[in-house]
Amino acid sequence: MFGKRMKLFKLLGFEVRIDASWIVIAVLITWSLASGLFPYMYPHLPPGTYWFMGVVGALGLFASIVAHEFCHSLVARKFGMQMKGITLFIFGGVAEMGDEPPTARAEFMMAIVGPLSSIAIGVIFYGIYRLGLASGWSTPVNGVTYYLAYINGILAAFNLLPAFPLDGGRVLRSILWGAKDNLRWATRVSSAIGAAFGVGLIVLGIFQFISGNVIGGLWMFLIGLFLRNAAQMSYQQILVRKALEGEKVRRFMNTNPVTVQDSITVEHLVEDYIYKHHYKMFPVMSGDKLVGCITTRQVKEIPREAWGRETIREAASACSPENTISPDTDAIQALARMNQGGVSRLLVVENGRLVGLVTLKDLLDFFSLKVELEEQG
Numbered sequence: 001m002f003g004k005r006m007k008l009f010k011l012l013g014f015e016v017r018i019d020a021s022w023i024v025i026a027v028l029i030t031w032s033l034a035s036g037l038f039p040y041m042y043p044h045l046p047p048g049t050y051w052f053m054g055v056v057g058a059l060g061l062f063a064s065i066v067a068h069e070f071c072h073s074l075v076a077r078k079f080g081m082q083m084k085g086i087t088l089f090i091f092g093g094v095a096e097m098g099d100e101p102p103t104a105r106a107e108f109m110m111a112i113v114g115p116l117s118s119i120a121i122g123v124i125f126y127g128i129y130r131l132g133l134a135s136g137w138s139t140p141v142n143g144v145t146y147y148l149a150y151i152n153g154i155l156a157a158f159n160l161l162p163a164f165p166l167d168g169g170r171v172l173r174s175i176l177w178g179a180k181d182n183l184r185w186a187t188r189v190s191s192a193i194g195a196a197f198g199v200g201l202i203v204l205g206i207f208q209f210i211s212g213n214v215i216g217g218l219w220m221f222l223i224g225l226f227l228r229n230a231a232q233m234s235y236q237q238i239l240v241r242k243a244l245e246g247e248k249v250r251r252f253m254n255t256n257p258v259t260v261q262d263s264i265t266v267e268h269l270v271e272d273y274i275y276k277h278h279y280k281m282f283p284v285m286s287g288d289k290l291v292g293c294i295t296t297r298q299v300k301e302i303p304r305e306a307w308g309r310e311t312i313r314e315a316a317s318a319c320s321p322e323n324t325i326s327p328d329t330d331a332i333q334a335l336a337r338m339n340q341g342g343v344s345r346l347l348v349v350e351n352g353r354l355v356g357l358v359t360l361k362d363l364l365d366f367f368s369l370k371v372e373l374e375e376q377g
């Protein structure tokens with residue numbers, strides 16, 4: 001679902017990114033506003049004005065969504081959860097969590113603050129709109145502030161639907177979770193409701209499309225599709241989490257990884273190790289001492305003509321919490337570590353010595369075998 005992401009800016013320690021899909025959506029929103037909603041609500045304005053209103057309206061919507069996601073992130077941080085940043089895509093954004101919420105109460109607070117912030121933003125824009133009317137501001141200005149008041153109300157209402165993983169669905173899950181003290185069951189119930197809402201929206205969208213409401217129908221269809229996928233994915237995530245919980249990295253790491261000496265050249269590494277073993281990462285040793293690791297990503301950054309003279313020692317990255325893990329770490333934490341660092345391999349280190357290597361593929365293979373062998377019982 002996530003494609004290429006672009007970093008926009010950093011605020012209060014959170015990185016704000018946009019998914020490539022959001023650019024398509026931004027164009028679609030601007031176009032819907034400039035050629036649909038604004039000409040309908042405020043006829044007889046010049047076409048250029050509608051486009052200007054469309055762009056400002058889309059930017060205002062963008063800022064509103066960022067503010068909504070920020071409120072989630074701030075509450076999450078208050079409950080001690082690690083947040084990776086905010087990525088805007090399709091309808092709205094996601095505040096990316098490194099972990100699941102620690103408690104039902106934390107999830108409830110985190111979820112409810114989103115719709116509340118949208119309501120607050122909507123009320124503020126409505127106040128500005130009323131002020132504009134009273135002070136005789138021009139129609140395009142009042143039009144945009146009215147739209148932003150209205151769309152924030154819609155955002156709040158949409159996010160309050162009890163359809164997991166929307167905010168309302170998270171509120172529902174936290175209540176179920178708190179009531180039965182069973183996160184897996186709570187997620188199963190709330191994501192089934194979420195998926196049902198998604199299918200309902202898809203059907204409604206097709207119906208609207210056929211009966212002539214092309215733009216509205218298209219939006220419903222897209223949102224329904226997104227919701228259904230997101231609901232199913234969230235439940236699968238919980239399954240993976242449950243299967244890997246309590247499993248130590250030691251159990252499925254590769255205890256005999258191929259290592260390289262730090263004195264060899266990049267050329268040597270590429271020819272005799274990367275092309276031979278097809279691994280993307282090699283632990284780098286100096287004698288029998290682990291000094292770091294080298295990845296294909298780092299090799300790519302070295303100009304081709306330097307491969308013959310540059311040694312691995314200069315190109316490798318030193319051992320750090322980003323690329324190493326202890327064999328007694330929980331598999332779930334290994335997964336979170338890979339996710340945070342954007343890597344698929346970690347060095348397994350015990351008392352400063354390399355004892356193995358763990359890859360995302362190992363984790364997933366272990367998971368699918370475990371499900372296959374144990375689930376039937």
Ligand SMILES: [Zn+2]
Binds near residue numbers: 068072115159
């Ligand atoms: Zn939200």
